[in-house]
Amino acid sequence: MLFNSLHFAVFLPCVVVIYFATPGRWRWMWLLAASYYFYACWKVEYLALIVVSTLVDYVVARCMARAVAGRRTFLLCLSLAVNLGLLFAFKYFNFVNASVRAAFGHFDLTYSVPALDVLLPVGISFYTFQKLSYTIDVYRGKREPEMHLGIFALYVAYFPQLIAGPIERSTSLLPQLRVVQNFDFDRLKTGLVLVLWGFFQKLVIADRMAMVVDHVYTDPQQTGGAVLLIGTYAFAFQIYCDFAGYSNIAIGTAKIMGIDLMQNFRQPYYARSIPEFWRRWHISLSTWFRDYVYIPLGGSRVRKLRLHINLLLVFAVSAIWHGAHWKFLVWGLLHGLYMVFGGLTAGWRHRCAAAVGLDRLPRLQRVLGVVITFNLVCLAWIFFRANSISDAASIVCNIFQMEGLGTVAECLTRPGRLNEVFGLSRTHLVAIAAGLAILELGHLLQMCDRLQLRALAAPTCLRWLAYIILILVIANFGIFQNPRQFIYFQF
Amino acid sequence: MNRLKNPLVCSLVFVVILLAVFRFESAVLDRLVPLDQSVKVNWIYSHAGTFDYAFVGSSAAYAGIDGKALSDTLGGSVINLGLDGTAHPEQYMVLAAFLESNDVGTIILQVDAWGLDENAYGYPFHEYLHLPYLDKPVVAEVVAERRGGRLAAWKYVPFLKYAEFNTQIGVPNIVHVIGGRQPEFDVYGSSLRNQAFNQAGFEALAAADDHHSYAWSTMRAEYFERMLELARNRGIPVIVYLTPEYHGVLQYSPWRHQVVSYYRETVTAAGQTFLSYDNDPLCRDRLNFYNTSHLNRDGAGRFAPLLAHDVLAAVRRD
Secondary structure (H helix, E strand, C coil): CCCCHHHHHHHHHHHHHHHHHHHHHHHHHHHHHHHHHHHCCCCHHHHHHHHHHHHHHHHHHHHHHCHHHHHHHHHHHCCCCCHHHHHHHHHHHHHHHHHHHHHHCCCCCCCCCCCCCCCCCCCCCHHHHHHHHHHHHHHHCCCCCCCHHHHHHHHCCCCHHHHHCCCCCCCHHHHHHCCCCCCCHHHHHHHHHHHHHHHHHHHHHHHHHHHHHHHHHHHHHHHHHHHHHHHHHHHHHHHHHHHHHHHHHHHHHHHHCCCCCCCCCCCHHCCHHHHHHHHHHHHHHHHHHHHHHHHCCCCCCCCCHHHHHHHHHHHHHHHHHHHCCHHHHHHHHHHHHHHHHHHHHHHHHHHHHHHHHHCCCHHHHHHHHHHHHHHHHHHHHHHCCCCCCHHHHHEEEEEEEHCHHHHHHHHCCHHHHHHHHCCCCCHHHHHHHHHHHHHHHHHHHCCCCCHHHHHCCHHHCCCCCCHHHHHHHHHHHHCCCCCEEEEEHCC | HHHCCCHHHHHHHHHHHHHHHHHHEEEEEHHHHHCCCCHHHHHCCCCCEEEEEEEECCCCHHHCCCCHHHHHHHCEEEEEEEEEEEEECCCCCHHHHHHHCEEEEEEEECCCCCCCCCCCCCCCHHHHHHEEEEEEEEHHHHHHHHHHHHHHHHHHHEEEEEEHHHHHHCCCHHHHHCCCCCCCCCCCCCCCCCCCCCHHHHHHHHHCCCCCCCCCCCCHHHHHHHHHHHHHHCCCCCEECCCCCCCCHHHCCCCHHHHHHHHHHHHHCCCCCCCCCCCCCHCCCCHHHCCEECHHHHHHHHHHHHHHHHHHHHHHHH
């Protein structure tokens, strides 16, 4: 069931109304049933997978609480083996198998392990990591094991964030699931505004940008550098609005039911450096890797060489988490290299800035930082979006050759050319421009507390006017035909 | 304002205002969309007059009828109601709606051998083009037949039709009107193409493995028969012609004979005229076509006197 489907438009109000109509102590049952139904809408067979792995972690965590040190480690390893084993079987086996077969083939050796004919269970990477954080927290003694199987199952399968996060921590979500929430009109309004904003990001911007990106990336070898550059910028906004849109719908939906999920994005393209970008992009995953991989490896309290290796390792693992393909690994390692290179050249860059007098112009320095970071991120996005590493390499080459500027200029004067080159009509172009302007207005509002307070204190009629305009923009410019799946559903 | 603090009242007031805004925008678009005369459907529905000859059909009529040449030869006013990528249901709807506000002397229906095949030619029903015209009874009737209960939603939920198809109708039409987009068709409603024969397309068709499967659409056939019935009820003579096809392709249509027989027998049984140009030299020269089933501008120019001759003969006979 997609958030941007009629099915969900009927499902959500039903769930919310029945949720608040149900006596507090039974609500978990209703939410769990709704969450399992939500998941079963994709493929009912995979419900068994989530149920079994939930049971394993529930039992393991309870046994862990009573166990002595050595046995606790064994139980943690058991949980890791089950969770990561399932993830490996469904997500990585075929990739590893194909890679090994290719390597064997290279040396003319026979290799006869067949590929698994399985479909990747939607959301498996997300709920696996959510469960792992719980088991590790219990192992570390950071929290007691959850005794209520139903509440724990709901923690794993809570439908707003089941498919693509935010990856919640047990310390935050589990206690909230235990509290009986009363209906709160203000929370409903806040939640609905977030849902609306999410739909705007997804339907108006992301899905329209997808048209440009799909068109441009279809045949990159034959496409000019300038066109590819615009296509890559479009992808940067597509993936951001797609994923942030999903997160906002998830956070808003949960908020309506009285549950606060963690913020997943904070205007990431305003980051002035790559480390800052990762503090603003997919925050729930970045902090997961920080807490459960980076810090256990020693964090920043290790020697420089070790630190750099750790950084590369964390980004490599994070990349592979995204998808079983070498191109994701290149994407992740590029970010790892940015971090390492950024760390190595920090002093030199400060001296350069001082030498040219940039340190006396902090605003310009900030803008330069944002522009450079955004372009570095876009360079890495090429590997994320391209169909293969060789395609990505040719896109990078073409972009640096910067051919096709004339084609882009032609598109501005000839609408027919705009359609040929970018797959867009003039209406789409108008919608994209208007959409990006509203998006930036939203960002401004989110970044400036003073503006936010003024907006909240604005008369009801003004706030309603803003909501109605947003709804009208979605109704007029959102893409409703053949709804597209959210990009992160594939992970 | 104090009453707005009550959640229920507040929500109700907001929803009512929102619906009113949608209702208003819907009404505005209902008026603005038909102004976009670059859309053939809007152009057709905007007519109210008298025509001696009305041509109805799919892309083969849209691109293959030389309105000027036919008007000159036939000695009467001609309008081409042919619509790209349409099957008989949509053609019936447009013809019936057109006849509500226009007088037509003779209806000339273009048919082709693949028009009843649901396998190879999906011919999506372009309901979105007709949604601003749901107040026309025949449009509402056919849309309901094709799309069922969704008609009620489009009709009674304000703005839903424009939201659902917003990449095709609504704002795009306004942009076209403001931008002054010119129609692709001429004053007769035809869009003649100056294209050479698509040899690669022909070769691909010849190389295709499966030339035999034909999913006969009873529904499309029913709408064809309804067109004949509509004309009979209004006392308008109908001439049905089989669109000229490049003869080289006929061998790959083993089902063709059966389809043509259906059309010929149905038309003859209705007491109307059926015309075919399969054996005419026109179909032997690929220079007359831009693909195997569509005449180009030169071909349409050569076809016009042939068709006019037969049409005049049929009209005189009647």
